[in-house]
Amino acid sequence: MKFFAKHLAFASLASLMMMGMAHAADGVSVSEPFARATAPSAKAGAAFLTLSIASGEDKLLSVASPVAEKVELHNHIMEDGIARMRAVDAIPVVAGTPTALKPGGLHIMLIGLKQQLKEGDTVPLTLRFEKAGDVVVAVPVKGAGVRPGGDDHSGHGHGHSH
Amino acid sequence: MKRPFLLGIAALAAALALLAGTVLLTEQMRPGSSTADGGSGRADIGGPFTLTDHTGAPVTEAALQGQVSLVYFGYSFCPDICPTDLQVIGETLDLVQDDLPEAQGLFITVDPERDTQAQLAGYVSLFHPHIRGLTGTPEQVAAAAKVYRAYYKKVSAEEAGSSDYLMDHSAFIYLFDRQGQFVRVFGHGAEAAAIAEAMRALK
Numbered sequence A: 001m002k003f004f005a006k007h008l009a010f011a012s013l014a015s016l017m018m019m020g021m022a023h024a025a026d027g028v029s030v031s032e033p034f035a036r037a038t039a040p041s042a043k044a045g046a047a048f049l050t051l052s053i054a055s056g057e058d059k060l061l062s063v064a065s066p067v068a069e070k071v072e073l074h075n076h077i078m079e080d081g082i083a084r085m086r087a088v089d090a091i092p093v094v095a096g097t098p099t100a101l102k103p104g105g106l107h108i109m110l111i112g113l114k115q116q117l118k119e120g121d122t123v124p125l126t127l128r129f130e131k132a133g134d135v136v137v138a139v140p141v142k143g144a145g146v147r148p149g150g151d152d153h154s155g156h157g158h159g160h161s162h
Numbered sequence B: 001m002k003r004p005f006l007l008g009i010a011a012l013a014a015a016l017a018l019l020a021g022t023v024l025l026t027e028q029m030r031p032g033s034s035t036a037d038g039g040s041g042r043a044d045i046g047g048p049f050t051l052t053d054h055t056g057a058p059v060t061e062a063a064l065q066g067q068v069s070l071v072y073f074g075y076s077f078c079p080d081i082c083p084t085d086l087q088v089i090g091e092t093l094d095l096v097q098d099d100l101p102e103a104q105g106l107f108i109t110v111d112p113e114r115d116t117q118a119q120l121a122g123y124v125s126l127f128h129p130h131i132r133g134l135t136g137t138p139e140q141v142a143a144a145a146k147v148y149r150a151y152y153k154k155v156s157a158e159e160a161g162s163s164d165y166l167m168d169h170s171a172f173i174y175l176f177d178r179q180g181q182f183v184r185v186f187g188h189g190a191e192a193a194a195i196a197e198a199m200r201a202l203k
């Protein structure tokens, strides 16, 4: 009985997350989410994903996650070889042009990590949009230096644990 | 009252611009004139430093003697630029494994406040066993950055709009030969294959 209830709860949570990954009611969709693995004592981590919208526009206002004290929207600007990371207020999503949050640019910054992000884990993020409201996304944790579509590369530099 | 302060700021800004310019210059500098010990042909990058690695061992510029090295300045709180570059360094070390089994990466933190020895130990091991994480006192780090002409600057939480302070920093991968001589620098986004090729040329 107890087992069943637990199972059921998990299943509904999972389907909620799947819904989030596919589409929100208003057409914002989130694809290719991933987070980077961190060191055991890391204070910060990052998650990346691509936002698109079928028509019109929306805005990602904030993100929350149970794995971090604070979640911020950040951008990285490379100028003359110097990397400058800054917070941004919101990330616009416009129909026709997917907004990619990817290493080296826009990212979801997890600050005050409550747990190590381990490769293979999944972390939940709640994305709050101006129009679409809350979208829950299950984000798989990949290699510490993984790049988008870089699944094939994530093996490099790993499996080296002495 | 305010004037000396403003002058100081202006001087600092000028110094930083100069530094940024130097970094840019070195970016374009290629060792076409690899006339050995022709002091004028080589960029004046690298030199004495004293730091501590992630195992607690002291490290000086002598660590660059005897093997080809890649040196990088960054900070582990950065989840974005630095992991990408360390991943590239790790992939590069994998690529040259057969030709240069002793090749190493040195990750020098620009954020010694957060990057303790223990923090660096957990961090560098995510990327490659031949990458050493180096930290030190703020003065030691500043001295090392100076000889490598690496730029960094603490940005307050307020200025960054974040809940914690962040670091601006130059993101370059410096290549050193077996004699500990600077060869060239690779910018962010460089491919592991290209770096590996340049390393093999030093075999």
Ligand SMILES: [Cu+2]
Pocket (backbone or CB within 6 Å): A074, A075, A085, A086, A107, A109, B079, B080
């Ligand atoms: Cu960030």
